[in-house]
Amino acid sequence: MGKVRILLADDHTILREGIKVLLNRERDMEIVAEAEDGAQALEKVRTAKPDVVVMDISMPKIGGLEVTREITETFPDVKVVILTMHDNEEYLVQALKSGAKGYVLKEAAATDLAEAIRAVVRGDAYLYPAVARKLVDDYVNRVRTIKTASESLTPREREVLKLVAEGHTNKEIADYLGISVKTVENHRANLMRKLDLHDRTELARYAIKIGLVEA
Secondary structure, three states: OOOEEEEEEOOOHHHHHHHHHHHHOOOOEEEEEEEOOHHHHHHHHHHHOOOEEEEOOOOOOOOHHHHHHHHHHHOOOOEEEEEEOOOOHHHHHHHHHHOOOEEEEHHHHHHHHHHHHHHHHHOOOEEOHHHHHHHHHHHHHHHHHHHHHHHOOOHHHHHHHHHHHOOOOHHHHHHHHOOOHHHHHHHHHHHHHHHOOOOHHHHHHHHHHOOOOOO
16 A cells, blocks of 8 residues: 555644654655645645645634535545644544544644554544543543433333323323323423423433433
8 A cells, every 4th residue: 555645734834844754754654735724725635635634723714623524525535633732622522523533632743643644544533542531531421410310210200201202292191191281290390400401302312312212
């Protein structure tokens, strides 16, 4: 196989030069183009046809995340690795939503960038370990919160939640359970308060999430 063709997109010349030195040491990689703003990055993707774009988030003219979204939609074979100073879960989530396959901190470029590029070329994803750990921790905390909230529901509230999620009206639920419509309304109000949910749709999604009903 030939070398991995790389486009560097960053508005700081000194940083681009440093990354070029770093990646030119790798025998399986070559820098085929550079861009100093988002618009230029899009144009260089069209003309240079790289395999991987190493993209900064903070880019002039067009932001790095918007450029990433455009690249992944228009050139689905081109992989984007975000190289950024932002050690922040929100930026990571936005980068993944934009279609990026890798997320590396600039401070770790010397040890992680080449590995990230090889990973995305293989079809894998690469997340800087510390940031990935934050994402996993957040997911675990959300799951724990959902489980705790679910355990706080009474058997009757779970029955009402299931029926609401299945699309039944308050009247139908009242008739089915042999209780008054007012009681059903009280149960729904208690469910929304306990679960911090605000409408029927959110209740249905929650019921699916905890396996009470099927999607």
